[in-house]
Every structure is written in C-alpha cells, then in structure tokens.
Amino acid sequence: MNCGPKCLPAKQGSELTKTYGKISALAKGARRPKSAFYGAVDTLSLSQVIFLPRRTGTLDLLTEAKLVRRFRPCQWSLARLYAGYYLAELLTDLTEPHQPLPELFRLAVDTLSDLQTRETEFNYQPVSAIVLRFEMRALALLGHGLGLTHCAGCDQPLVGELLAPTADIDHLSNRRTGKLFFSLNDTSLVCRECCHERGRLLGFSERAAQVLRIYQDEDDHAWRRHADWGCHPVLRQIMDYQWQSLLNRPLNLTSAIRQMAKKQRQAIGN
Ligand SMILES: [Zn+2]
Numbered sequence: 001m002n003c004g005p006k007c008l009p010a011k012q013g014s015e016l017t018k019t020y021g022k023i024s025a026l027a028k029g030a031r032r033p034k035s036a037f038y039g040a041v042d043t044l045s046l047s048q049v050i051f052l053p054r055r056t057g058t059l060d061l062l063t064e065a066k067l068v069r070r071f072r073p074c075q076w077s078l079a080r081l082y083a084g085y086y087l088a089e090l091l092t093d094l095t096e097p098h099q100p101l102p103e104l105f106r107l108a109v110d111t112l113s114d115l116q117t118r119e120t121e122f123n124y125q126p127v128s129a130i131v132l133r134f135e136m137r138a139l140a141l142l143g144h145g146l147g148l149t150h151c152a153g154c155d156q157p158l159v160g161e162l163l164a165p166t167a168d169i170d171h172l173s174n175r176r177t178g179k180l181f182f183s184l185n186d187t188s189l190v191c192r193e194c195c196h197e198r199g200r201l202l203g204f205s206e207r208a209a210q211v212l213r214i215y216q217d218e219d220d221h222a223w224r225r226h227a228d229w230g231c232h233p234v235l236r237q238i239m240d241y242q243w244q245s246l247l248n249r250p251l252n253l254t255s256a257i258r259q260m261a262k263k264q265r266q267a268i269g270n
Helices: 078-094 102-115 127-141 206-216 227-231 233-247 254-269
Strands: 007-011 014-017 021-026 045-052 060-070 180-183 188-191 201-204
Touching: 014 078, 014 102, 078 102, 078 127, 078 233, 078 254, 102 127, 127 206, 127 227, 127 233, 127 254, 180 206, 201 233, 206 227, 206 233, 227 233, 227 254, 233 254
Parallel strands: 021 060
Antiparallel strands: 007 014, 007 045, 014 021, 045 060, 180 188, 180 201
8 A cells, every 4th residue: 555645636537646756546436525535636736645556557546535735826816727727737747657756746836835825016926937937847857957058069158147136138039139049859059050950949048048047946036036037928938849849739728828928928018
C-alpha cells in the first residue's frame, strides 16, 4: 500500500501526488452524495490520500482521500479560475505516471495560493505574470529550461546584466531590428549569424531574454517586482510555441490565457 502524503487532483481521474508523482486513480463511489471522497478528488483541491498501485496501463485504486484545502481562485476573478485549470492541464500533460516531482508539486501549490490571493494596490500580481512564472519554473524543473544567455550555435554570450527594477520594457520584441532570435528547436537564443537552418525562429530582444531569465530563476521575489512585465504578448507567444512544440498540440486553454494576457496588458497600458 502506498500513501501519498498530499494529493492535488490535476484532472478527473488524474492526481499529482507529492511523493509518487502523477497517478491515474479510480475513486469508487466518489460521485455519491455522501461519499467519503466528497470534495477531496475535485480539480484544484489539496488532499491527503491513500491508494493501491496497479499494474502499468491500469488505474490505481484510491482507497481514502481527505480534503486539506480547496483552492478557490475564482473568488476574485474568472481569469484566475481559468489560470488554475490551465495549470491543471499542464500538470496532467507534462508529467509521467509515478515519476516523483516534489518541487513541481510545491510550485503548483504555491502558484494556486498566488492565484487566490486578492489583488490590492500593494500586492498587484497580474494573473498572466503568475502563470508565466509557473510555466518558466515548471520548464526548468522538468529539464526543459530555456537558454537565455548564450547563442545555441556559437556559444557567445548574448545577454548582459539583469535589468534594474525600474528599467523600461516598452519594446520587448525587436522583430524589425532583429538583433537576437529565439530558436524553438533549440529552445535557446541564437545570434544573427547562427540563426540560419535553425528551424522556426522568433525575433527577440535582449530585454525579453532578461525578463524571462528573472521568471525562470529560483528567486521567488524578483519576478514579483517585475509583475507588469509578465503580460507582454511576446512572452505569451513564446510560451504558447514552447508548449505546442513539447506536446505536439496546443493546450485547450491556450486562447483563454492569451486573451487574458492581452486584456491585462491593455489595462496596464491605460
Ligand atoms: Zn551564434
């Protein structure tokens, strides 16, 4: 018998556990009104579970589940609820069964906490910034971190010191002047000389790379100081391409997240 100390349902039937990674489990009788699982296997809830692992290709059997915390990102906005479901979709699609990823689990719990924290004048973190932070850290934890300092072809350094918090980021994309490129095949920056025959490229600026570095870094404070920057369309574009290339299909909530980032960008611009 295995006992996952805590469990976060990522989708109906799939849960991300802290100790055993993703499990696909059957919770018998969970839909009954007075079920012992009531609320504990819902999407976006944190629970303590006991389950019986089964052979490969069959469902594990959930024998006990006790709700610890239900995340309610929708208290403040529908966009936060969509972002929560987007996280659940990413967790389900990016993880392999029974592959322990405790840091990713912690990241997911912390991100859901961020999503349900009320926005105030003193604590303003746009949803798209919270989502971008999750995506960049999740990529790094899963071994797909983006190369944001050197050229993937010739290895020359392309990006200087990190930006100061007050630096202007009006022009994150420099598609026209095109000094840097991001190669989707290499998941890394490439210089102008090396960009040929690298497959799909995105025009990129040094500033965009610096912003993404801040969001990819372990430091959990720096990105919060640059929360407005996380709404920039070029960053959303690069994340969408990244997931498309990793999963070979777009995520179901891609367009909802893109719309949300666009609206927040407009709100900040006003
Ligand atoms: Zn190069």
